[in-house]
Amino acid sequence: MDASHFRHRARRSPLPLVAGLCALALASGCSGPDSGPAAPESSTSAARADSASRAVAQLESDYQRVINDVLPSVVQIQTADGLGSGIVYDTDGTIVTNAHVVGEETSFKVSVATGEKVLDASLVSSYPEQDLAVIRLGDAPEGLRAAKFGDSEKVEVGQIVLAMGSPLGLSSSVTQGIVSALGRTVSEPSSGGGTGATLANMVQTSAAINPGNSGGALVNLNSEVIGIPTLAATDPALGNSAAPGIGFAIPVSTVKTIADQIIDHGEVTSSGRAALDVTGRTVVDDDYQPAGVALVSVERDGAAYDGGMRVGDIVTGIGDTEVTTITSLAEALAAEQPGDKVRVTYTRGGGTRTAEVTLGEI
Template sequence: MSTENEGTAVPPAPSAPPVPVETPAASAQNAAPEGGAPTAQIPSVPPGAPGAPGQAPAYASTGTGTPDPYGHGAGTPGAQGYGSGAPGGVPASEAGWPPPPPATPSYADGGGSGAGGWGSTYGQPAPKPKNGRGGLVAAILVAALVAGGVGGGIGYSLAKGNDSSTGSTTVSAPSNSGDVKRASGTVAGVAARALPSTVTIEAESTNGEGGTGTGFVFDKQGHILTNNHVVADAVDGGKLTATFPDGKKYDAEVVGHAQGYDVAVIKLKNAPSDLQPLALGNSDKVAVGDSTIAIGAPFGLSNTVTTGIISAKNRPVASSDGSASSKASYMSALQTDASINPGNSGGPLLDAQGSVIGINSAIQSTSGGGLGGSSQSGSIGLGFAIPINQAKHVAQQLIKTGKPVYPVIGASVSLEEGTSGAKITEQGASGSAAVTSGGPADKAGLRPGDVITKLDDQVIDSGPTLIGEIWTHQPGDTVKLTYTRDGKTRTTEVTLGQRDGDS
């Protein structure tokens, strides 16, 4: 299993459908989780993706009817979903955790393009090697031997005159035995410093299923930061190991995991005393065009280094592993064209100085199968990382209490497309109020039917986008919401509430 959520940008995603934004007056049945509400294939949210409309809480509510504990609504006919089909709405205060967005067609299926990043699947963890791995290694060894045979004997013979029977003179190319020094600011320099603090994680469930992902040293106490979907198989009594580039392997245990954020912290057992945590950068200061370096174990190939740039910021991404029991993760991601594949999940995305600016979590894929499908494609230059500023706060909370904390606005919003904003539904789950009485949204004067179009200066084009942006904040933060009501644009300030845990 690869721990890479193959995620998709707001376009349609095979396994992870995009969150529809525009919704006609939402019904109780379509109500979605409240706006406060790993790597998977992420397609852009195409205009008018097929599938039954659903609604998501602005991290708040789940579907009506008889939603499951996570607020997944009835399945969307003919659509491949993140887990369940179209989600419904759940009151912010009771929202367990946002249901997956409606299914989105993959690029191969004609999925539309778009600026969004939502509806993607986790970049699956790299499957555990079986007999096939030997063939790959053998092929690599053969190639190396061939290269050595050709390049090792750089020499030639000069025949003296026309006499082929006499001796010959061999001229050998000069060799430089001196060490090559690389500046600390080069990719090679950054990789040399960062690799020793990066680990390949193998997670195995009690029934033997599992996969490979990546993580990196967070502190000297032995905490490793990674994706939730990387360690999910080992959460309930499974086996977890972390292997450093020098081959040293350690057993580990899950300290805490956050499904919504797709962040997890594990701790090494008998951790060595010489651990070197990677320096954390400031993801808020990252600019489009900045250089990026990704480290991970794509398809199980540990300690792989790839490079690229920041292609976009604040890319709304919803990802999942495509399984029936899967719950979606939402993020306002950093987009990069550095090659990221299943197995890269949980690995660090570094800046040119070697500081961590994000956790690689999802990828867009042209494959129609998604994580739950029969095939899995590689990188197409669309990778998504959780900003480190957000991941750092989540990690600190997990280390402190073992459970995540989510900021919420206390209102259910629609997950449908085409609304040009996040629309507060008419009802929450099971007929409950869409706006929690006495909650943040209620105190700010928001009511059903309002369409939120901006959070501070960030444009909001859908319910999932709102959820991802709210989650970049902390409970207690005050944000400015711009919304429309009866054709008029209004603004209000909302002090974010709090929800503990994923359920």
């Protein structure tokens, strides 16, 4: 599977609830010669079965507790084009979701997971560069429950997680999995074709992420939101159909950073995303293979300009990372921070050059 191929898992909606329970296998100890008589095999088997049953019951209880804690804070968002999910951010009726869920619209119908009344909401601001948006209910109902948000620094591979949202329009659905990996950088498809936003530090999960899950909640067993499910991988070998068990969520640290700025200022004032301050296009070599990014414009006094780069230069590398396309350039920059100094490799007039560039901010 080509990791550069991904698709949104929202706006329409995923599959019904799938919850898996893992029975824990308990290892039995060995008795030495002085340990006394061995327990009858039937008694040992019964004890194991009883322990396994208690473990399953405890895990099931943990799942139910988390669902009861968090699901009231997960909403369904209806737009003119489809459905998505959102998370109640505060008791004032602020809801955070994906930018691709709200699209170009400014008004929405919102259904709270535990209620039947449809509420009106309006857009506060959308930030497609990080695929996040904030909307607000016109009249927040009494008893509206805000979600509890966790700490990205405490998220670890192997943690059990639940994904909550409205897959395929099935509101209040829950799927289960683990954190499969951290720090993934993925590029979203654009609604008009090509590449959309490049998202860094994504949480990879095996919990099913389907259309409609986007904007919902990925939560740990402490009932804390650790991410917003946003997209799932697709497999070109299978006609770009979903690759099961490979989904991605925007980490909670990014969610809080962007949402807080929108709430406080009505817009994002500091993205935290590194930039070369250029626009470019992918160029190909004599074999029609992607070979770099030609600079179409270079912002005066921007990062690339101050590093000596000009229109017509072709970027081929950032640090030790090869750059062949616009997408690979965006992914290389996503791994850096504004203010970082990086080595940019580029060509001009057929010759290869390098520049030490202090990165700007998107």
